[in-house]
Amino acid sequence: MVHELNLRILPQQAYNEQSIQAYLRQEKGIKADAVRVVRRSLDARQRTIFVNLTVRAYVGEEPPLTDFEPYIYKDVSEKPAVIVVGAGPGGLFAALRLIELGLKPIVVERGKDVRERKKDIARIRPEQKVDPESNYSFGEGGAGAYSDGKLYTRSKKRGNTDRILQIFVQHGASPAILSDAHPHIGTDRLPRVIENMRNTILSCGGEVHFQTKMTELIIEEGRACGIVAGGQEMKASAVILATGHSARDVYRHLAENNIEIEAKGLAIGVRLEHPAHLIDQIQYHSKQGRGKWLPAAEYSLVSQVQGRGVYSFCMCPGGFVVPAASGPEQVVVNGMSPSNRNGRWSNSGMVVEIRPEDFEQFKIDKTIIPDLSLSLLYLQEELERQCWLQANRLQTAPAQRMTDFVNGRLSADLNESSYAPGLIASPLHFWMPDFISTRLREAFKLWGKQKHGFLTSEATVIGIETRTSSPVRILRDNETLQHIRISGLFPCGEGAGYAGGIVSAAVDGERCAESAATYLNL
Ligand SMILES: Cc1cc2nc3c(=O)[nH]c(=O)nc-3n(C[C@H](O)[C@H](O)[C@H](O)COP(=O)(O)OP(=O)(O)OC[C@H]3O[C@@H](n4cnc5c(N)ncnc54)[C@H](O)[C@@H]3O)c2cc1C
Structure with missing residues (x-):
């Protein structure tokens, strides 16, 4: 028999399947032989923290090996x-979907x-330098x-995100990602999962070519028919x-070959790094921090400042x-x-929304920009270069204590940091564009009031976070997903x-594979 139950229990009771089984036995009188968590989320809004769970308790029968049919x-x-x-x-997800649809991916x-x-x-x-290809x-x-x-x-609209998570699990990710409200894999586990995906592609007869850079799209009579990559022509009816x-x-x-693109809004700012125990104390409302049973705490912050969104991004x-x-x-x-997630620090991007029309504010010499569709790309490049100059042309990153950034002072010394290439004290409040730094400073003050201890000299502002999303949109048809003028692309x-x-990139990869199959009449 299988009981499905919704539980609201303490973190130590929800810690693992054994502790949940013990809870069910003591509190519900259910002697489960096994339990499976279907949904897990943390409610840390109040001083007493609860875990909300949906569980299946199996009494006298075995749970299935997986909760989904393997692809x-x-x-x-x-x-x-x-x-x-x-x-x-x-x-990668486009390639796997192509295989499911009976097409051969050449990656x-x-x-x-x-x-x-x-x-x-x-x-x-x-x-102290970066390999431009790796x-x-x-x-x-x-x-x-x-x-x-x-x-x-945040977007569930564009496709089936459960499928994406299941494919990750099929390739070696923990099944917990299927039940966690905030699933994550972790940098130590991702490479193995990615290798397994590549092995699936290869074992089905697909191809994967590394160190092979595409330098040209081959377009004939308005149709994509291949690419030049690694100095060789590669032909196919869809790219x-x-x-x-x-x-x-x-x-x-694309811009040089008049393939239609347009400037797209993005967000730019800094990384903010706190000691992890401080974020745990704030988010879990306790001097003890996370204790033995809770994960490192997350936060998500968003405000409007002077007509633009300022928000935390990709919190780690x-x-x-x-x-x-x-x-x-x-x-x-x-x-x-x-x-x-057991490191000493917790960090997050802290970024200000930039729209293409804001470009005027940044006083970049427009005469050096050949195409305004690349304007925000130039803005990114300009800021990243300024940052590099501040960093003495190394990979050290310019940084400031959070309170000094807010109060407009150069930091006399800096906190320890997880940033391996090292930090260099720099007045980010001064050289970052006013449009960004003023809004960040206002938001930090606001969030400091909302979360006691968040605005602190123990936190470090590190520059610069520019790669939050694409500065360009390549124009495509909403239905066919093909470029608006070039078919097969x-x-x-x-x-x-x-x-x-x-996840959203993976969903889009699958959708493009499906559209390519339709285009090829399959
Ligand atoms: C450090 C870091 C941490 C992140 N953390 C998260 C996170 O926790 N969660 C999350 O959802 N997102 C995270 N992101 C963002 C996420 O990684 C991206 O949104 C996602 O990878 C985008 O997928 P994509 O396939 O569209 O592009 P990419 O992942 O950027 O892949 C593009 C690929 O194309 C290759 N390529 C580029 N040009 C050529 C060419 N000319 N020829 C051949 N190959 C080429 C590149 O080498 C690259 O491998 C993070 C990003 C970074 C940098």
Whole structure:
């Protein structure tokens, strides 16, 4: 017999399946042989913290091995080919979906496989420079490979996010991501999952080419019919372009070849790093912090300041701030965390919404911008370069104590930080554009009042966070997902401006694969 129950219990009672079984026995008189958690969320709004659970209790019978039917990937080696440019979540999920639909994916990726890539990332600290083809943005797994692996998306509209989570589980992610309200995989586990996805593609007869950069789209009579990559022509009747938001050379290639794109709004700001125990104390309303049974605390903050949204972005509890530049003369920061989120610090992007029409505010010389559709890309580049100059042309990041940033003072000294290449004291309040720094300072003051202890000299503001989403949208038809003028070209994922995060990029990848199959009459 199976009982399905909704429970609201203490963290120590909800800690694992054994503690839930004990609770059911003592409080409900149910002697379950096994339990499975269907849904788990934390309610930390009050001093007493509860875990809300939906569980299935199995009495006298075994639970099923998995809660979903495994996806079947058949041999496609002799089937029509579709080129997929980019092996981020958009490209990888497009490739897997193509296989399900009976098409052969040929994936080309400018970076290295996920293991080799890790070595290049590790070299950033000692060498103080970034490999322009293998870094936190480029390489197998895309921008999401060395991340927190957060898998929640605000948008449920665009596709079936459960499918995406199930495919992650089928490739080695913890089944807990299917039940957690805020699932995440963690940077230590993601590479294995990504390798398993690649192995599925290869074992079905698909192709994956690393260190193979697409330099040109081949377009004949308004139809995409292939690419030039790694110096070679590759032909196919459909091309899924999933190159992510950092492939600035791709945007320039599109602009130079009059392939329709437009400037897209994004958000720019800083990373804010607190000691993790401080965030735990604030969020769990207790001097003891998270104690033994609770995970590192998360937060999510949003305000309107002077007509623009200011918000926390990609929060990494117990995580690290990382050097996320993808080329020379750039300093860019982002965040990642391991699966157990047990690091000493918690960080989050703190960003201000920028719209294309705001570009006028930034006083960038328009004569050097060949195409206004690239205006926000230029803004990103300009700020990342300023940051690099502040950092003495290294990968050290300019930083300031949070209170000094708010009060407009250079910090005499800095807090310890998880940012491995090192920090350098810099007056971010002064050199960052007023449009951004004034709003951030106002929001920090506001949030300091809302959350006692949040605005503190123990927190560090680190510059600069510019890669929150794509500065460009590649224009596509809403129905067919093909580029508005070039048939057979499917702009996909975050880089095309249709996703913002791992899950939404994956959903968009699947949709592009389905549209490519329709286009090829399958
Ligand atoms: C450090 C960090 C942490 C993050 N944490 C999270 C998180 O916890 N949760 C979340 O949802 N999102 C997170 N993100 C954002 C998330 O990674 C992206 O939204 C997502 O990866 C976008 O997927 P995509 O496939 O569209 O593009 P990408 O992941 O950017 O993939 C694009 C791929 O295309 C390749 N490529 C580019 N140009 C070419 C070319 N010319 N030829 C061949 N290949 C090319 C790139 O090398 C790259 O592998 C994080 C990002 C970073 C950088």
